[in-house]
Amino acid sequence: xxxxxxxxxxxxxxxxxxxxxxxxxxxxxxxxxxxxxxxxxxxxxxxxxxxxxxxxxxxxxxxxxxxxxxxxxxxxxxxxxxxxxxxxxxxxxxxxxxxxxxxxxxxxxxxxxxxxxxxxxxxxxxxxxxxxxxxxxxxxxxxxxxxxxxxxxxxxxxxxxxxxxxxxxxxxxxxxxxxxxxxxxxxxxxxxxxxxxxxxxxxxxxxxxxxxxxxxxxxxxxxxxxxxxxxxxxxxxxxxxxxxxxxxxxxxxxxxxxxxxxxxxxxxxxxxxxxxxxxxxxxxxxxxxxxxxxxxxxxxx
Amino acid sequence: xxxxxxxxxxxxxxxxxxxxxxxxxxxxxxxxxxxxxxxxxxxxxxxxxxxxxxxxxxxxxxxxxxxxxxxxxxxxxxxxxxxxxxxxxxxxxxxxxxxxxxxxxxxxxxxxxxxxxxxxxxxxxxxxxxxxxxxxxxxxxxxxxxxxxxxxxxxxxxxxxxxxxxxxxxxxxxxxxxxxxxxxxxxxxxxxxxxxxxxxxxxxxxxxxxxxxxxxxxxxxxxxxxxxxxxxxxxxxxxxxxxxxxxxxxxxxxxxxxxxxxxxxxxxxxxxxxxxxxxxxxxxxxxxxxxxxxxxxxxxxxxxxxxxxxxxxxx
Numbered sequence: 210x211x212x213x214x215x216x217x218x219x220x221x222x223x224x225x226x227x228x229x230x231x232x233x234x235x236x237x238x239x240x241x242x243x244x245x246x247x248x249x250x251x252x253x254x255x256x257x258x259x260x261x262x263x264x265x266x267x268x269x270x271x272x273x274x275x276x277x278x279x280x281x282x283x284x285x286x287x288x289x290x291x292x293x294x295x296x297x298x299x300x301x302x303x304x305x306x307x308x309x310x311x312x313x314x315x316x317x318x319x320x321x322x323x324x325x326x327x328x329x330x331x332x333x334x335x336x337x338x339x340x341x342x343x344x345x346x347x348x349x350x351x352x353x354x355x356x357x358x359x360x361x362x363x364x365x366x367x368x369x370x371x372x373x374x375x376x377x378x379x380x381x382x383x384x385x386x387x388x389x390x391x392x393x394x395x396x397x398x399x400x401x402x403x404x405x406x407x408x409x410x411x412x413x414x415x416x417x418x419x420x421x422x423x424x425x426x427x428x429x430x431x432x433x434x435x436x437x438x439x440x441x442x443x444x445x446x447x448x449x450x451x452x453x454x455x456x457x458x459x460x461x462x463x464x465x466x467x468x469x470x471x472x473x474x475x476x477x478x479x480x481x482x483x484x485x486x487x488x489x490x491x492x493x494x495x496x497x498x499x500x501x502x503x504x505x506x507x508x509x510x
Numbered sequence: 511x512x513x514x515x516x517x518x519x520x521x522x523x524x525x526x527x528x529x530x531x532x533x534x535x536x537x538x539x540x541x542x543x544x545x546x547x548x549x550x551x552x553x554x555x556x557x558x559x560x561x562x563x564x565x566x567x568x569x570x571x572x573x574x575x576x577x578x579x580x581x582x583x584x585x586x587x588x589x590x591x592x593x594x595x596x597x598x599x600x601x602x603x604x605x606x607x608x609x610x611x612x613x614x615x616x617x618x619x620x621x622x623x624x625x626x627x628x629x630x631x632x633x634x635x636x637x638x639x640x641x642x643x644x645x646x647x648x649x650x651x652x653x654x655x656x657x658x659x660x661x662x663x664x665x666x667x668x669x670x671x672x673x674x675x676x677x678x679x680x681x682x683x684x685x686x687x688x689x690x691x692x693x694x695x696x697x698x699x700x701x702x703x704x705x706x707x708x709x710x711x712x713x714x715x716x717x718x719x720x721x722x723x724x725x726x727x728x729x730x731x732x733x734x735x736x737x738x739x740x741x742x743x744x745x746x747x748x749x750x751x752x753x754x755x756x757x758x759x760x761x762x763x764x765x766x767x768x769x770x771x772x773x774x775x776x777x778x779x780x781x782x783x784x785x786x787x788x789x790x791x792x793x794x795x796x797x798x799x800x801x802x803x804x805x806x807x808x809x810x811x812x813x814x815x816x817x818x819x820x821x822x823x824x825x
Contacts, residue, residue, distance in 0.1 A: 347548055351754035
């Protein structure tokens, strides 16, 4: 193993089995007990994506005939499914709606969460720990319980069938998570920095803007990514509050608009799923480390 | 707070700046957006849900108070009773599966492996991708005619002679959904437990090795107890979200065949939104709450109790 590879693993606390490896823990035993199961896990976890990808680019003739074509590969790559999706359905429109809703909900919840987390962690008013606990409990209220009363509310507010209904309701599950994450981040910033600024005559809002926020950028990015992917993936509210085809979000639209009749258009369905997953996957791949740290950090808190 | 000596150095502040620096006012202002959104769209609907479950509200028609009628009717509804059993079965089996496989995967990832962060990133993919979209992929994998699983078993391995009808009959459909749920749940469990594993000090294992412990003993007496606190939290979340699952079932079977795979959430949706019986839907949704409270308290206290037994601080 090269130096660089070992350096990359330095942060992991796994060096223990280098010195303590026993004689019977030979290379072949390691292969059987670790690598073989790991590869099985990887194949099972990734196969649906491979299948999604390969089906999206397969012509219908190959797709429906396993006897003469090996189903695991493509003989003739086609873009017909993608073209059909982009030009014969309202897919671009759905993508735009989803993007707008996700960005709107993320911005709204980040703004509210930053202020709430700052108040709870730094302004330390009476009962701030209780408020923190209540916000944590709010995260445990699942959307499946809330969608029926929310649907009646959305209807009465005149927001039915409007993307604004989603922008306003998504923060109910985003704010608790983001606030909790940011409280943890603010806690890690030394309070002395703020005290110095207070002595220098800065106002509280100046401190938040000039000192706390710049130091909490990694936390903000984590919270933002999480909020974005959660709102991109949200399904039940979007299904219950949106009726007209042009206002649907991608997950809902694929399921309700592309499934027509008894003959399923598997090619188009898979192409839609692939395209709908790509934005989150790309977004995620840029910020994997933030994502993993927020996921594990939030659980550890 | 400032000594009078300092005041002349401060720039002249107008009333607005001074008001914003007044701590109680600032606190109020900071809590306002989050508080307002949560009270309006979370607390109020929660209460409204309870109220709706005692009325006969329908879509486009305000309801009247009917007392416990909705609960009475769903308790005599065979579909609802079956759904409750099915939801519990689904939750228990899927959670056990997720935790067994997720813990195994976490232990594998905790070994000294090359490309560790890349592996971690790839493994989280099923968790990132919108559930409905991966559910559609599973729907295709479970297709009666074009299922690749059936193809493998019948035409490649010759283990069966007929294609499996995954979603056409109740029990295969239930197991298929549970498999899809486990598939989606493994990454979250594995990655969070991996984080817990990495906090366990290697010196404990070294000491145990010197004492001549076996691999199982090290797992049983070091890894498992030290993992308990984080396991309890991950388990609580997992049980909560599996019990209230909606997307997978709605996307793959929509509760069919003959209402056998409904979860309480999908049944509430079916009765409430397309069926128009908001009161009855709300009653079904509200009946999830006792189960949720019980499951949360159980998984939290039964497991988190270990934390102070080990003499750690209980923060």
